[in-house]
Amino acid sequence: GAVVSQHPSRVICKSGTSVKIECRSLDFQATTMFWYRQFPKQSLMLMATSNEGSKATYEQGVEKDKFLINHASLTLSTLTVTSAHPEDSSFYICSARSLAGDISYNEQFFGPGTRLTVL
Amino acid sequence: RKEVEQDPGPFNVPEGATVAFNCTYSNSASQSFFWYRQDCRKEPKLLMSVYSSGNEDGRFTAQLNRASQYISLLIRDSKLSDSATYLCVAFTGFQKLVFGTGTRLLVSP
Numbered sequence: 001g002a003v004v005s006q007h008p009s010r011v012i013c014k015s016g017t018s019v020k021i022e023c024r025s026l027d028f029q030a031t032t033m034f035w036y037r038q039f040p041k042q043s044l045m046l047m048a049t050s051n052e053g054s055k056a057t058y059e060q061g062v063e064k065d066k067f068l069i070n071h072a073s074l075t076l077s078t079l080t081v082t083s084a085h086p087e088d089s090s091f092y093i094c095s096a097r098s099l100a101g102d103i104s105y106n107e108q109f110f111g112p113g114t115r116l117t118v119l
Numbered sequence: 120r121k122e123v124e125q126d127p128g129p130f131n132v133p134e135g136a137t138v139a140f141n142c143t144y145s146n147s148a149s150q151s152f153f154w155y156r157q158d159c160r161k162e163p164k165l166l167m168s169v170y171s172s173g174n175e176d177g178r179f180t181a182q183l184n185r186a187s188q189y190i191s192l193l194i195r196d197s198k199l200s201d202s203a204t205y206l207c208v209a210f211t212g213f214q215k216l217v218f219g220t221g222t223r224l225l226v227s228p
Contacts, residue, residue: 032214041127043206043218044163093162097214108216110162 002028004096006111013084014119020080021114023094029074030096034108035067038091050077084118091115122146123219125207131225136197140222142190142207149217151210152183154192156203157221163206166192197226 003026013019023033031052036044048069050056056069068080077096081088092115095108125142132138144152155163167174169181169190180193190207204221211217 034214034216041220043123043220045218046215049214091160107165110164113160113162115160 002026002096002098002109004030004094004109004111006092006094006114008114009112010115010117012117012119015085016083018080018082019084019116020078021092021094021116023077023079023096023111025075025096025098025109028096028098028109030077030098031074032097033071033077034095034097035069035077035079036093036095038093038113044093047079081116084116086118089116089118120145121219122211122217123207123209125219125222127220127222129223129225131227132197133227134197134199136226137193137195138197138224139194140192140205140207140224142192142219144188144190144207144209144217146209146211146217147188149209149211152190153208153210153216154179154181154190155206155208155218157206158203163218166205194224197224199226199228202226 005024007022033050035047038044047062048056048058050069050071052071058064071077093113094111123144152169154166156166157163169183171183173182178195182191204223206221207219209217
């Protein structure tokens, strides 16, 4: 199956710093990548949809200036959490949809996630 | 009201038991449905798609009832390795997947 990687897998940072998370599709091209956040014992919540070469579309309630998304190529999207605070501590997961994917069936391949802890 | 609702559990069952999970969705325009499995601190992995006609994959059977906006997952002959959280997911169009909070299953020896 298609493989999606994320880096780093785990990060601990101080409050006020910025953290960049990378999401890569390793063996396929992804026109669309998705960023999710999951708090303990809660469901995955879509934060934004990232399309290669265009601006990301953010879900309601997600601050675009705080969560910067860049999808510069068909295999890489990055999420930067700017001026991180303890309440941003969460499990961030990306997913990618294959360029060849049938748009009527949204098969997404998930990365292994990045666990962010802000002190 | 959440768009996809599940009983969080946990469901504690012995090995070999049959267990069923239910899920309801509120958006009648949802197009497709899936069950994902998520292990602790890992990403979700697709278990199976759900069709109105019902579909079976080994010990797993999924069913969709569009009239009642209800989805089910049946696991027969539970194994220890089935212990995980099972996520009910709706594809609402616009490329979006909406996840339920998950139902936790614990299979004991």
